[in-house]
Amino acid sequence: MTVSSPRWATNRTGDRRVTKFATLLRNFLNPLHAVSLTSFRAVSVRGHRGFVSATLRGGGDKAVETMKGELRSLSLIAAVLGAAACGGRSKAARDEPDASSLPDAGNTGLSCDLPATPCGGDLVGTWNVVSCPLELTGALDPFQANLGCRYAETISGRLEVSGSWTADASGLFWDRTVTKGTHDFWLPASCMDTFLATDCESISRLVMSLGYATAECADEPTEGGCICAGTFDQRGGLATISSSPFQMGRYYATGSRLSLDIEEFGTLYDYCVTGDALIVTLPVASKVGEVVGSIVLQRQ
Numbered sequence: 001m002t003v004s005s006p007r008w009a010t011n012r013t014g015d016r017r018v019t020k021f022a023t024l025l026r027n028f029l030n031p032l033h034a035v036s037l038t039s040f041r042a043v044s045v046r047g048h049r050g051f052v053s054a055t056l057r058g059g060g061d062k063a064v065e066t067m068k069g070e071l072r073s074l075s076l077i078a079a080v081l082g083a084a085a086c087g088g089r090s091k092a093a094r095d096e097p098d099a100s101s102l103p104d105a106g107n108t109g110l111s112c113d114l115p116a117t118p119c120g121g122d123l124v125g126t127w128n129v130v131s132c133p134l135e136l137t138g139a140l141d142p143f144q145a146n147l148g149c150r151y152a153e154t155i156s157g158r159l160e161v162s163g164s165w166t167a168d169a170s171g172l173f174w175d176r177t178v179t180k181g182t183h184d185f186w187l188p189a190s191c192m193d194t195f196l197a198t199d200c201e202s203i204s205r206l207v208m209s210l211g212y213a214t215a216e217c218a219d220e221p222t223e224g225g226c227i228c229a230g231t232f233d234q235r236g237g238l239a240t241i242s243s244s245p246f247q248m249g250r251y252y253a254t255g256s257r258l259s260l261d262i263e264e265f266g267t268l269y270d271y272c273v274t275g276d277a278l279i280v281t282l283p284v285a286s287k288v289g290e291v292v293g294s295i296v297l298q299r300q
Helices: 020-029 060-085 091-095 200-210
Strands: 125-129 133-137 152-162 164-167 172-175 178-187 214-219 226-235 248-254 257-260 267-274 277-281 290-292 295-299
Touching: 133 178, 178 200, 200 214, 200 226
Parallel strands: none
Antiparallel strands: 125 164, 125 295, 133 152, 133 290, 152 178, 164 172, 172 248, 178 226, 214 226, 248 257, 257 267, 267 277, 277 295
């Protein structure tokens, strides 16, 4: 099955030039076409027919999140179509390492104080996470939860990662990590400037969309706003808290920078392979704050 470019991919002058986004769409949907995301950049999609609600150029964070959500959906469609075309599971699913053959990860003897200087290296293999605590600090972005504010302040936060992470030579990864933790934070009164929330109890339900397993908010009597206590219990995502963490996808390693899922629009990490150790840090803050500390993994 070959999927042609949609009609909105050509401009009004009829010069049949296909936008980079249309090329990406065609590559996703054609299971016999080599998937290549290396040419994908932040481009403006013009003349759409309701597929994308906002362009990346000038669209801000909301547009990027919209685009990433659409591309995740396309990844799922591509996997289903690929499985059907091959008469069974897709190649990625067939080649996935058997989880039953993997040992339980835990404290494997490596130090949590290994230098975190990015250096790159060979990622191919299965890596077991060492139990090293991480600190969650800095500002949250409640706007991503449809609240009426762009800033919330962390009081205290802690994460701990367990499990394993696998990369193969073809550029696919499987994330069997589990990220658990707690997070206490303050939401200013301006966060309730939305028709979706009128008090701290209703805000609790909205902030869970940032990736919390549970969240409870109560009135802050002194400064106003809400004091919230959240917990995390996330499968996949390798310490990046998200409402839709990646458990399988493509990885891109360039120098000492690692991107998971969609090049430049995926989750970014700095990494260094030294001996049998993989040290990973998050250079960019997530929606729930900045992760401080190194994720240490040992080659299986």
